[in-house]
Amino acid sequence: MRDRRNTNLSISSTDSTNSAVSSRSARDSFNDKRHSSPPPPPLSPTLPAPAIGRLKAQPIWRRSIALKLVLLGFAVFVLWRHIARPWSENRVGKLVEQTEAQTEWDAGNDLPGEPTALVVADPTGTSKWTISIPHNWTFPLPSRYYKAMCSHGNALRNSMNADGGRRGSSRWWRKSEYFAKDYTFLDVTDAENVGALPKSKVATSNVCERSMTFVLESDDASFGQTLLRLWLSYGLAKEEGRSFFLDDSSWAWGRYASYFVPIAKPTCTRPPAHHIVPCPHSAKHLVVSSATTPWTFGSPFQKEFQGHHKHGLASQRRIFELIRTGYEALFHLTGEDALYAASRIAKFRDDAERSNGLLVGMQIRRGDLHPFEYQYNGDYLPLERYADAARSLLQSQRGASSDTRDRSPEDFARSPLVLASDDPDILEDPELIQAASPLVIQKAQTRIQLATKATLDLTSPVLPLREPGSAYVKHMDENTGWEGGFYSALFFSLGGAKAGDNQTLPEQALRLRNLVGRAYLLDLAVLSESDGVVCAVSSATCRALAVMMGWNALIEGRFVNVDDHRSWSWDSQR
Structure with missing residues (x-):
C-alpha cells in the first residue's frame, strides 16, 4: 500500500545549487499546500470515504437559520396584521358598490x-x-x-x-x-x-x-x-x-x-x-x-x-x-309596599323558627307560559313535582343545618311552605294540597290579590240594564278574572285599554296594571328571603329569584329547578 505521508513532499541531494532551489521550491510548495485544503484521495473500494468533522454541524446550522427566518416572517406578519392594520382600516378607500x-x-x-x-x-x-x-x-x-x-x-x-x-x-x-x-x-x-x-x-x-x-x-x-x-x-x-x-x-x-x-x-x-x-x-x-x-x-x-x-x-x-x-x-320597593314586605318576611321567619328554623318558597307559573320539558311543553308541569321538590329541599337543608338536626319530623311537618303564583286558584287545588301534605301552604303575600271571575261576580256583580217599559236589554261586559294565570293579551286589555296604545291609557287601566305589578313584586320580595326556593327556570320570575337569593344558593342546592334538569342561565338557554 502506498504511504500517504510522502505524497506531498520530495527532496533531492544531487548538488548544492539544485538542492537550494529544490529547498525553496519545496518550502513554497509546502507553504502553499499547508494553507490549502488537500484534495480528497481517490475512493478505494476497500476504504470508507474520509469523514470530516465540521460538516456534521452544517445541517443543524442551516435548520437554525431557517427557523429564525420563519419566526421573523411570522413576527412581521403579526405586526402588520394587528398593529399596522387598525391604522389602515381608517382609510378603507372608496367604498360600497x-x-x-x-x-x-x-x-x-x-x-x-x-x-x-x-x-x-x-x-x-x-x-x-x-x-x-x-x-x-x-x-x-x-x-x-x-x-x-x-x-x-x-x-x-x-x-x-x-x-x-x-x-x-x-x-x-x-x-x-x-x-x-x-x-x-x-x-x-x-x-x-x-x-x-x-x-x-x-x-x-x-x-x-x-x-x-x-x-x-x-x-x-x-x-x-x-x-x-x-x-x-x-x-x-x-x-x-x-x-x-x-x-x-x-x-x-x-x-x-x-x-x-x-x-x-x-x-x-x-x-x-x-x-x-x-x-x-x-x-x-x-x-x-x-x-x-x-x-x-x-x-x-x-x-x-x-x-x-x-x-x-x-x-x-x-x-x-x-x-x-x-x-x-x-331593587328597593317604595312606600308602604316596602314596609309590608319586611313585616311579612319577619312573620314567616318567626313561624319557621318555631317549627324547624327553615323557610321554603315555591313559585309556580301558569298562564301563557309553558315548560321546557318536552313531555309537558303544551301543558303545565304536575303540581306534585313542585311539592316533592319542596319536601326534598326541606329535608336536605335539615341535614345540612346544625341548628335543625335535633328537630323532630313533626316539627318539619309544621314548616311553612310559602307559595307565589299567577294563578289565583292554585292554592285551593286538591292536587297541590295532597302532594304537599303534611306541609302547610301559605300565600307569599295577602296585600294585593289577583281575583278570579267568580270572586269578582260576588263582590261586583254585573247585571243587565233594561229601561223601564222597554223590551231591549243593554249589554254589559262581564267581569274578567285571572283564571289560569297571567296572559299578556288579558294584561293589555285591562281597564278597556287598546292593545299597543300606551300613550293614552285610561286611568282605570293604568291603575289595574299598577296593582298587578305591585302584587308581583311583593311575591318576589318575600320569596327571595326564603332559605330555599323551588320553581321552573322557564319562568323569568324563577331566574330572577335565583339572582335575588345569591350565588351561594345556587351552588349549595338551595335553588331547585324542576323543569328539564337545566342549570340557571339569565336567558333560560342551555
Missing part, C-alpha cells in the same frame, strides 16, 4: 326623514357607516326602528369588511369581539365634528362621555324579563364605566317610581336623543331595550362573559354577578 350607493350621503345633501343606518364620507374620503336620527324625533324610538338600524348596520359593516379585505378581522389575542372597536363605524358625535352629519342647533353642556340608556318598552308584558334585562344592563354599564339612565315614558306598566325608589341620576347630562344609538356596542351612547337584546346580549356577549373552559352553572358566574350588581342597586 352600486348596491350601497343609495345609502351614502354627504353632509351637504338631504338626510333621510326617518332613523336609519347609512354610509357617509368624511373629509379625507374615507367611507364609514353611521346612524342618522332626525333631530325632531322624540326618544325613545319605536322598537322597529332599533331593529332595522342594527340589521342594516350589520349589512353595511360586512360589505365594508369584504370590500376592504378585512374578512374575519378578529384580533388574535381576543377571545371575543364584544368590546372590540368597530373601525367601520363613525360615531354620531364624530360624524358631526367632521361634517358628515349636521350638528344640533341646541347646545348641551356637561354631556356624559359614555352612557347607556335602558328603555322600558311598551310592548313587553313580562315584568320578570324586564327586571333581568334592567339589572343586567345596569351591571354592564358599571363594568364598562358608562353613566346609566332609565326611560319609562312608554312603559306598559306605568312609571318606574310607582314601584321602586328612583335611580340616582349621574352627575353628567344625558346626551341628545339623536346621539343615542342601538349599535354597535362600541358606540359612545347606547340604548338598550328588549328590541336590541340580540345585539347587546347576543352571541358576542355570551362568548365574552361565559367561562371559556367551563360548562353548566360555572360558565354563568360572570353574567350572574352583573345581574346581581343591578339587583342590589335597583
Whole structure:
C-alpha cells in the first residue's frame, strides 16, 4: 500500500545549487499546500470515504437559520396584521358598490326623514357607516326602528369588511369581539365634528362621555324579563364605566317610581336623543331595550362573559354577578309596599323558627307560559313535582343545618311552605294540597290579590240594564278574572285599554296594571328571603329569584329547578 505521508513532499541531494532551489521550491510548495485544503484521495473500494468533522454541524446550522427566518416572517406578519392594520382600516378607500350607493350621503345633501343606518364620507374620503336620527324625533324610538338600524348596520359593516379585505378581522389575542372597536363605524358625535352629519342647533353642556340608556318598552308584558334585562344592563354599564339612565315614558306598566325608589341620576347630562344609538356596542351612547337584546346580549356577549373552559352553572358566574350588581342597586320597593314586605318576611321567619328554623318558597307559573320539558311543553308541569321538590329541599337543608338536626319530623311537618303564583286558584287545588301534605301552604303575600271571575261576580256583580217599559236589554261586559294565570293579551286589555296604545291609557287601566305589578313584586320580595326556593327556570320570575337569593344558593342546592334538569342561565338557554 502506498504511504500517504510522502505524497506531498520530495527532496533531492544531487548538488548544492539544485538542492537550494529544490529547498525553496519545496518550502513554497509546502507553504502553499499547508494553507490549502488537500484534495480528497481517490475512493478505494476497500476504504470508507474520509469523514470530516465540521460538516456534521452544517445541517443543524442551516435548520437554525431557517427557523429564525420563519419566526421573523411570522413576527412581521403579526405586526402588520394587528398593529399596522387598525391604522389602515381608517382609510378603507372608496367604498360600497352600486348596491350601497343609495345609502351614502354627504353632509351637504338631504338626510333621510326617518332613523336609519347609512354610509357617509368624511373629509379625507374615507367611507364609514353611521346612524342618522332626525333631530325632531322624540326618544325613545319605536322598537322597529332599533331593529332595522342594527340589521342594516350589520349589512353595511360586512360589505365594508369584504370590500376592504378585512374578512374575519378578529384580533388574535381576543377571545371575543364584544368590546372590540368597530373601525367601520363613525360615531354620531364624530360624524358631526367632521361634517358628515349636521350638528344640533341646541347646545348641551356637561354631556356624559359614555352612557347607556335602558328603555322600558311598551310592548313587553313580562315584568320578570324586564327586571333581568334592567339589572343586567345596569351591571354592564358599571363594568364598562358608562353613566346609566332609565326611560319609562312608554312603559306598559306605568312609571318606574310607582314601584321602586328612583335611580340616582349621574352627575353628567344625558346626551341628545339623536346621539343615542342601538349599535354597535362600541358606540359612545347606547340604548338598550328588549328590541336590541340580540345585539347587546347576543352571541358576542355570551362568548365574552361565559367561562371559556367551563360548562353548566360555572360558565354563568360572570353574567350572574352583573345581574346581581343591578339587583342590589335597583331593587328597593317604595312606600308602604316596602314596609309590608319586611313585616311579612319577619312573620314567616318567626313561624319557621318555631317549627324547624327553615323557610321554603315555591313559585309556580301558569298562564301563557309553558315548560321546557318536552313531555309537558303544551301543558303545565304536575303540581306534585313542585311539592316533592319542596319536601326534598326541606329535608336536605335539615341535614345540612346544625341548628335543625335535633328537630323532630313533626316539627318539619309544621314548616311553612310559602307559595307565589299567577294563578289565583292554585292554592285551593286538591292536587297541590295532597302532594304537599303534611306541609302547610301559605300565600307569599295577602296585600294585593289577583281575583278570579267568580270572586269578582260576588263582590261586583254585573247585571243587565233594561229601561223601564222597554223590551231591549243593554249589554254589559262581564267581569274578567285571572283564571289560569297571567296572559299578556288579558294584561293589555285591562281597564278597556287598546292593545299597543300606551300613550293614552285610561286611568282605570293604568291603575289595574299598577296593582298587578305591585302584587308581583311583593311575591318576589318575600320569596327571595326564603332559605330555599323551588320553581321552573322557564319562568323569568324563577331566574330572577335565583339572582335575588345569591350565588351561594345556587351552588349549595338551595335553588331547585324542576323543569328539564337545566342549570340557571339569565336567558333560560342551555
